[in-house]
Amino acid sequence: MSENRLLAALPKEENQRLRLFLEPVRVEFKQLLMQPGTPIPYVWFPHDFVASDIVEMADGSAVEVATIGNEGMVGTPLFLRETTTTAKAFAQAPGTGMRMRAEDFVSEVIERGGPLHELLHRYTHAFVTQISQTAACNRLHTAERRMCRWILMMHDRVNEDRFPLTQEFMSQMLGVTRQSVSATAGALQEARLITYTRGMMTVLDRQRLETSACECYEKVRRQFERIFDRP
Amino acid sequence: MKRTINEQEFKTLCEEVAARASAILPSMPDGGGGAGPLNESESTGLLLRALFLCVCRHLELDPKAQASELGDDNGFALAQTLEEHMHPEFLYSRIIDECFNGQE
16 A cells, blocks of 8 residues: 655654544545535545546536645645635545544644645645646647546556546546547557556556656656655 | 436435435444444445445346446446446436535
């Protein structure tokens, strides 16, 4: 099982201090973690579950704006002193992680300061980079290149070559119809980069996925790596 | 001919499960038994399991066979079963969220 990289990067004493406020959890597929307009009850530190932030429109259509795995934390608005959010966060891939009550996070991380506070500043910058890059990507890049980018991002976070992925979510992630999802996945399958059968995505050729993805994948990946580059 | 499910039929099933939530949660296997109150993950899992069973019944599918093909994650098995049988297509995630909000 992989660890949350933010927590793993903390000095031992700080990690032990915060353990008192962290609860190990299992997160199910599609479990809601943050809901628009509702107070954020917890912040979540994924180990091997992957969360998505999506923005929903009044007509029910939705687009993913960020992916959060073991490099990060679900609940960034709380770090920015906002108790609610306009985006919805839910688990896209099930797995395990840790969570901390919002009150504890405010008192023990935000008000007290310290190494996690510092790391979360860097994480928030990388997170904002991801959101802005995704906005540009959705507008400028083809569905095929975006799908490659997104599969790579999932692959980095689940630590498995095979993971569940529904067509409904892929259509939200790409901002296209299910028919387009089917056609795009079909093209990648034809090129033997992936297989996609009955909702299960299998990465066959990661190297060629990287060359087929748009520049946004590498740009965002590098930004997240910078969180952990500095002491 | 393959049986299908439409948006209204799915909504009705969701409402039935939501209405029975308080009865479902302690009565499902491993959903109680004195192990203390259920956490959100366990509650979500059990409600999705109940909904998956209802959808299978509606579609005349064997839930065991479905689960053995799609894996033991109830949410994923439900989502994939819907994707393969819904007609016309609809946004099932939103219906599930709306129906189960406040049930946890």
